[in-house]
Amino acid sequence: xSSVTLFGVLDADLKYVKTGDLxxxxxxxxxxxxxxxxxxxxxxxxxxxxxxxxxxxxxDTDTGTTGTGAFWGRRATVSxxxxxGEVRLGRNKTVSRLHLEDFDPTSFTGLGSVSVLYSNLxxxxxTSYGRADNxxxxxLPTNLGGFYGGVDVSAGEGTGTNKGQSVRLxxxxxxxxxxGAYASTSxxxxxxxxxxxxxxxxxxxxxxxPSLSYTQTKYLSREQKIWTAAVTVPLxxxxxxxxxxxxxxxxxxxxxxxxxxxxIGDAKLYAVGYIHSVSKRTALYTTFSQLKNDGAARFIIxxxxxxxxxxxxxxxxxxGIRHSF
Amino acid sequence: xSSVTLFGVLDADLKYVKTGDLxxxxxxxxxxxxxxxxxxxxxxxxxxxxxxxxxxxxxDTDTGTTGTGAFWGRRATVSxxxxxGEVRLGRNKTVSRLHLEDFDPTSFTGLGSVSVLYSNLxxxxxTSYGRADNxxxxxLPTNLGGFYGGVDVSAGEGTGTNKGQSVRLxxxxxxxxxxGAYASTSxxxxxxxxxxxxxxxxxxxxxxxPSLSYTQTKYLSREQKIWTAAVTVPLxxxxxxxxxxxxxxxxxxxxxxxxxxxxIGDAKLYAVGYIHSVSKRTALYTTFSQLKNDGAARFIIxxxxxxxxxxxxxxxxxxGIRHSF
Amino acid sequence: xSSVTLFGVLDADLKYVKTGDLxxxxxxxxxxxxxxxxxxxxxxxxxxxxxxxxxxxxxDTDTGTTGTGAFWGRRATVSxxxxxGEVRLGRNKTVSRLHLEDFDPTSFTGLGSVSVLYSNLxxxxxTSYGRADNxxxxxLPTNLGGFYGGVDVSAGEGTGTNKGQSVRLxxxxxxxxxxGAYASTSxxxxxxxxxxxxxxxxxxxxxxxPSLSYTQTKYLSREQKIWTAAVTVPLxxxxxxxxxxxxxxxxxxxxxxxxxxxxIGDAKLYAVGYIHSVSKRTALYTTFSQLKNDGAARFIIxxxxxxxxxxxxxxxxxxGIRHSF
Numbered sequence: 001x002s003s004v005t006l007f008g009v010l011d012a013d014l015k016y017v018k019t020g021d022l023x024x025x026x027x028x029x030x031x032x033x034x035x036x037x038x039x040x041x042x043x044x045x046x047x048x049x050x051x052x053x054x055x056x057x058x059x060d061t062d063t064g065t066t067g068t069g070a071f072w073g074r075r076a077t078v079s080x081x082x083x084x085g086e087v088r089l090g091r092n093k094t095v096s097r098l099h100l101e102d103f104d105p106t107s108f109t110g111l112g113s114v115s116v117l118y119s120n121l122x123x124x125x126x127t128s129y130g131r132a133d134n135x136x137x138x139x140l141p142t143n144l145g146g147f148y149g150g151v152d153v154s155a156g157e158g159t160g161t162n163k164g165q166s167v168r169l170x171x172x173x174x175x176x177x178x179x180g181a182y183a184s185t186s187x188x189x190x191x192x193x194x195x196x197x198x199x200x201x202x203x204x205x206x207x208x209x210p211s212l213s214y215t216q217t218k219y220l221s222r223e224q225k226i227w228t229a230a231v232t233v234p235l236x237x238x239x240x241x242x243x244x245x246x247x248x249x250x251x252x253x254x255x256x257x258x259x260x261x262x263x264i265g266d267a268k269l270y271a272v273g274y275i276h277s278v279s280k281r282t283a284l285y286t287t288f289s290q291l292k293n294d295g296a297a298r299f300i301i302x303x304x305x306x307x308x309x310x311x312x313x314x315x316x317x318x319x320g321i322r323h324s325f
Numbered sequence: 326x327s328s329v330t331l332f333g334v335l336d337a338d339l340k341y342v343k344t345g346d347l348x349x350x351x352x353x354x355x356x357x358x359x360x361x362x363x364x365x366x367x368x369x370x371x372x373x374x375x376x377x378x379x380x381x382x383x384x385d386t387d388t389g390t391t392g393t394g395a396f397w398g399r400r401a402t403v404s405x406x407x408x409x410g411e412v413r414l415g416r417n418k419t420v421s422r423l424h425l426e427d428f429d430p431t432s433f434t435g436l437g438s439v440s441v442l443y444s445n446l447x448x449x450x451x452t453s454y455g456r457a458d459n460x461x462x463x464x465l466p467t468n469l470g471g472f473y474g475g476v477d478v479s480a481g482e483g484t485g486t487n488k489g490q491s492v493r494l495x496x497x498x499x500x501x502x503x504x505g506a507y508a509s510t511s512x513x514x515x516x517x518x519x520x521x522x523x524x525x526x527x528x529x530x531x532x533x534x535p536s537l538s539y540t541q542t543k544y545l546s547r548e549q550k551i552w553t554a555a556v557t558v559p560l561x562x563x564x565x566x567x568x569x570x571x572x573x574x575x576x577x578x579x580x581x582x583x584x585x586x587x588x589i590g591d592a593k594l595y596a597v598g599y600i601h602s603v604s605k606r607t608a609l610y611t612t613f614s615q616l617k618n619d620g621a622a623r624f625i626i627x628x629x630x631x632x633x634x635x636x637x638x639x640x641x642x643x644x645g646i647r648h649s650f
Numbered sequence: 651x652s653s654v655t656l657f658g659v660l661d662a663d664l665k666y667v668k669t670g671d672l673x674x675x676x677x678x679x680x681x682x683x684x685x686x687x688x689x690x691x692x693x694x695x696x697x698x699x700x701x702x703x704x705x706x707x708x709x710d711t712d713t714g715t716t717g718t719g720a721f722w723g724r725r726a727t728v729s730x731x732x733x734x735g736e737v738r739l740g741r742n743k744t745v746s747r748l749h750l751e752d753f754d755p756t757s758f759t760g761l762g763s764v765s766v767l768y769s770n771l772x773x774x775x776x777t778s779y780g781r782a783d784n785x786x787x788x789x790l791p792t793n794l795g796g797f798y799g800g801v802d803v804s805a806g807e808g809t810g811t812n813k814g815q816s817v818r819l820x821x822x823x824x825x826x827x828x829x830g831a832y833a834s835t836s837x838x839x840x841x842x843x844x845x846x847x848x849x850x851x852x853x854x855x856x857x858x859x860p861s862l863s864y865t866q867t868k869y870l871s872r873e874q875k876i877w878t879a880a881v882t883v884p885l886x887x888x889x890x891x892x893x894x895x896x897x898x899x900x901x902x903x904x905x906x907x908x909x910x911x912x913x914i915g916d917a918k919l920y921a922v923g924y925i926h927s928v929s930k931r932t933a934l935y936t937t938f939s940q941l942k943n944d945g946a947a948r949f950i951i952x953x954x955x956x957x958x959x960x961x962x963x964x965x966x967x968x969x970g971i972r973h974s975f
Contacts, residue, residue: 004331004650006654006689010703010728012739014786026807027739027784037689037705039331039362041650043606051607051648053335055362055384059705061728063783064720064741070389071396071721078335078386078648089337089352089646091389133388134352136339157351281693282701321739323701323728325654325691329656329975364656364687366975368931376932376973378660380687380709395714396721401685403660403711403973414662414677414971416714458713459677461664482676 006325008037012061013285013320015111015303020312022305029061031110031320032275032285036074049082073131086139095137095150096128096166096196099181103200103213105230105242105273111287111316112271113302114228117248121219122261123194125161127154128183128217133162146173160190175204177211187219194219208233222254224264235274243272248299255296265297265310281324290315331650333362337386338610338645340436340628345637347630354386356435356645357600357610361399374407398456411464420462420475421453421491421521424506428525428538430555430567430598436612436641437596438627439553442573446544447586448519450486452479453508453542458487471498485515500529502536512544519544533558547579549589560599568597573624580621590622590635608647615640658687662711663935663970665761665953670962672955679711681760681970682925682935686724699732723781736789745787745800746778746816746846749831753850753863755880755892755923761939761966762921763952764878767898771869772911773844775811777804778833778867783812796823810840825854827861837869844869858883872904874914885924893922898949905946915947915960933972940965 013031017024029035038056045051056074058067067073070091077090093101100114101107108115120126137152149169156163163186170179178201184193195218202211208231215226230244246269257263271289278284291301291314298307300314307314338356342349354360363381370376381399383392392398395416402415418426425439426432433440445451462477474494481488488511495504503526510519525538533556540551555569571594582588596614603609616626616639623632625639632639663681667674679685688706695701706724708717717723720741727740743751750764751757758765770776787802799819806813813836820829833846845868852861858881865876880894896919907913921939928934941951941964948957950964957964 004333006331006656008654008689008703008705010705010726010740012728014739024808025805027786027805029740039333043604043648043650045604045607049603051603051646053333053648053650055333055335059722059726060720061726061740064722064724064726066721070385071391072384072389074389076335076384076386076389078337078646080646089339090335090354090386136352155350155352158349278699278701279693279695282695321701321728321730323693323703325693325703329658331656364658368929368973368975370929370932374928376928376971378658378973378975380658380660395710396716397709397714399714401660401709401711401714403662403971405971414664415660415679415711461677480675480677483674 003043004039004041006037006039008059009033009035009322009324010059010061011035011320011322013318015316015318017111017301017304017314017316019300019305019307019314020309022308024305026303027062028303028318029059031287031318032283032322033324034074034109035059035061038075047082049080052079052081053077054079083141085141088135088137088139090135091131091133092135092137093131094127094135094154094164094166094183095152095168096181096183096198097130098150099168099170099179099198099200100129100213100215102177102179103202103211103228103230105232105244106271111289111301111303111318112244112269112273114226114244114246114269116291116302117226117246117267117269117299119217119224119250119254119264120194121217121222121224121254121264122258123185123187123192123219125164125185125187125194127164128166128185128194128196132164146171148172156186156190160186160188163190177202192220220253223251224254225249238277240275240277241273242275245270263296264299265293265295267294267297267299268292283322284320285322286317286319288317328368329364329366331362331364333384334358334360334647334649335384335386336360336645336647338643340641340643342436342626342629342639342641344625344630344632344639345634347633349630351628352387353628353643354384356612356643357608357647358649359399359434360384360386363400372407374405377404377406378402379404408466410466413460413462413464415460416456416458417460417462418456419452419460419479419489419491419508420477420493421506421508421523422455423475424493424495424504424523424525425454425538425540427502427504428527428536428553428555430557430569431596436614436626436628436643437569437594437598439551439569439571439594441616441624441627442551442571442592442594444542444549444575444579444589445519446542446547446549446579446589447583448510448512448517448544450489450510450512450519452489453491453510453519453521457489471496473497481511481515485511485513488515502527517545545578548576549579550574563602565600566597567600570595588621589624590618590620592619592622592624593617606649609645610647611642611644613640613642653693654689654691656687656689657975658709659683659685659972659974660709660711661685661970661972663968665966665968667761667951667954667964667966669950669955669957669964670959672958674955676953677712678953678968679709681937681968682933682972683974684724684759685709685711688725697732699730702729702731703727704729733791735791738785738787738789740785741781741783742785742787743781744777744785744804744814744816744833745802745818746831746833746848747780748800749818749820749829749848749850750779750863750865752827752829753852753861753878753880755882755894756921761937761951761953761968762894762919762923764876764894764896764919766941766949766952767876767896767917767919769867769874769900769904769914770844771867771872771874771904771914772908773835773837773842773869775814775835775837775844777814778816778835778844778846782814796821798822806836806840810836810838813840827852842870870903873901874904875899888927890925890927891922892925895920900947913946914949915943915945917944917947917949918942931974934970935972936967936969938967
């Protein structure tokens with residue numbers, strides 16, 4: 001009677017990270033994919049209609065903790081799908097975040113994650129490139145000849161930073177993939193909006209799959225522009241080499257301190273990695289990344305020591321294992 | 326070798342709530358049934374004897390959190406059952422709470438829940454109409470020709486508000502259901518007792534099932550009396566209409582402020598709802614409820630904004646989906 | 651596709667504990683085995699190689715909470731095993747803890763647990779007789795003719811008390827079991843080390859299995875020496891009687907107060923218990939234990955009230971049920 005799937009990923013890596021002169025060796029969790037445990041299921045309601053649910057919690061393999069947010073902070077949704085598409089209710093990634101992930105070879109995870117360069121520009125709201133509470137989302141049906149898309153709205157419930165909406169449209173057919181997203185989220189007072197617009201494209205030549213994306217964000221008159229060029233190269237049946245280069249630029253206002261705002265700056269992120277699939281579920285991997293800050297920038301590689309001065313370099317290297325179930 | 330069932334409910338609703346002039350639109354969790362995830366199982370020990378366990382955690386689909394209390398705060402029990410009945414040890418609903426639920430069409434959940442009118446009258450102990458830690462309970466066997474019953478005791482362990490006992494006796498056969506419960510719980514200093522006595526009855530005429538219940542509580546010389554009249558009406562194979570009216574009256578002492586006590590007052594709760602079962606496991610539903618406060622009363626509908634003045638009206642409307650697995 | 655096992659133990663006991671004149675009756679969790687819920691699985695990678703994972707959370711059946719530490723604080727590991735042995739990464743018991751458990755009939759659990767006598771001697775680090783974060787461990791293969799062993803290292807990650815290593819070697823063949831362990835862990839400042847050395851042996855005569863172990867710990871010039879003599883006696887097909895006597899002695903420096911150090915003293919622990927297996931998965935049990943403190947010692951039985959003076963006696967009695975799945 002019960003049709004439940006218990007699934008997850010456990011990922012652990014040995015990591016060496018450095019920011020300026022500070023270094024650290026650590027056993028960490030989620031170098032390739034964030035470690036997680038989930039429960040999900042669907043029920044066929046007849047007539048093409050399906051009900052579904054999805055619960056997913058973060059797992060930190062190094063310490064046994066469950067991340068810093070809500071227990072089911074990765075996802076807690078109930079959904080109805082059919083010929084009309086899918087409606088999902090609950091906490092989840094926004095569709096603009098899903099767009100951004102698709103053009104980062106790391107999917108916003110680990111030492112090479114492009115996500116560390118994204119700033120909310122002082123708006124206090126990061127849901128457009130993250131996850132949102134109280135989210136109602138709609139996805140187009142999957143039979144539109146390669147076209148796909150979705151839109152979501154998160155209810156503010158009296159808190160501005162809970163409020164937002166995003167939309168995404170894409171085309172993925174054969175070797176070609178292009179996608180665009182737009183999101184707008186509110187600040188705490190619900191007085192001004194943070195806006196994100198992004199375009200991405202990739203073409204799979206078989207021996208190599210290059211991709212390019214451009215994202216622009218704005219809050220008040222602060223702006224950030226992020227270019228990512230990436231490439232993935234299959235090596236035999238089991239191997240995959242990938243690399244990415246990201247250039248993030250802040251405009252002058254974004255580089256200027258203001259009440260309640262810590263200025264950002266320009267930065268460049270270089271990342272390369274290799275993934276060796278031992279089986280369908282288990283992979284060994286290694287990653288190297290380096291982040292160069294300019295001016296007031298204090299961005300750091302995920303998991304690296306906090307920067308102690310402007311313009312420091314942050315870098316990391318890891319080897320790890322990812323087991324999914 | 327392992328005989329474990331993973332089960333749960335994910336329920337999300339779009340809700341509009343109002344108290345006085347304050348209104349809120351929200352995506353909420355548990356409009357029909359509280360969202361939850363559980364693990365349970367039984368083992369046949371031979372000779373009619375069975376061992377069993379039950380773990381159940383609340384899930385908030387809107388934010389991914391797990392409620393405000395203990396992780397397995399809904400239930401964490403191990404039990405032995407046989408011809409003699411069942412003994413359960415652990416955190417669980419008290420038998421008096423189980424009695425009260427049976428005569429509220431919402432089972433104490435969602436916008437129409439009668440539970441919002443229950444006060445502990447300043448005793449600090451709500452376990453008689455809720456759940457209790459350290460609970461040892463005994464249930465009569467299920468083959469007594471319609472008669473059933475249970476008794477439980479919760480150990481104080483040095484904290485008065487952990488201490489209580491409750492008893493319940495009922496008869497459910499054919500269309501008739503009657504039940505009575507009595508509970509007594511301690512205040513923090515273990516110096517005085519909060520007492521609850523309740524009677525309920527229902528008769529299923531097939532086309533309509535009316536029910537009536539009366540509950541009286543007392544702490545020091547404060548008293549509350551709660552009448553609930555309810556009706557459920559099946560509509561076709563898949564539909565169910567329900568309605569309830571509750572009248573809660575406090576005596577003069579309960580309406581008088583005292584050190585450490587916020588006075589309550591009289592209130593009336595009207596609730597109607599409709600549940601459409603799409604399948605055995607999935608239902609769509611809608612609820613409307615209105616709560617009218619008298620005098621010093623500041624009761625609110627579950628999930629509504631807090632009252633800012635005495636005697637305000639609180640109301641709510643939702644549409645939602647409940648998926649169980 | 652998914653090969654996951656959901657497993658656990660739910661254990662509840664009715665307990666009477668006493669320290670000095672303070673007594674308490676309680677419903678408690680984990681009198682025989684700590685209540686827990688876990689998810690584990692393995693994947694065959696071919697060529698004798700296996701990947702595996704293990705997540706395990708504590709459950710408190712009395713209150714529904716999950717213990718005081720991390721949610722998956724009992725274990726969160728991913729591993730690779732093969733002809734070479736096994737490598738595990740994540741939070742887990744240290745191999746020195748596994749050694750110590752093997753020579754306590756209670757495996758460090760419940761009223762008779764020897765663990766309450768272990769002191770970190772002011773070092774602030776208890777991982778050598780407990781669990782450690784950031785642990786990388788290696789175990790010898792299991793086909794060495796009875797010899798077994800393991801070694802582990804936990805990365806400090808900038809916190810001295812996260813840093814340690816331990817090693818264990820043993821021989822278990824037929825009726826004989828001998829094992830030795832050595833561990834060294836750092837204090838917070840990573841300036842001095844807490845050291846633990848232990849030896850244990852047991853011989854199964856069939857009608858009775860006596861065991862003996864000796865553990866010595868040192869930090870600065872503080873020392874503790876712990877002797878445990880234990881015996882287990884099978885009674886019929888379903889019963890097991892066990893008893894243990896432990897003598898813990900502190901040297902003069904360990905008995906002397908110092909800045910940030912609460913002195914310990916000498917103590918003796920007597921414990922007896924009986925376990926009746928109703929089935930493979932379910933057991934009823936009873937335990938009695940008494941702990942006698944000397945001098946400045948304020949050790950208490952697990953779950954007993956805190957000592958209010960030096961040299962008090964602490965004792966406990968319980969009856970309970972343990973159900974595993």
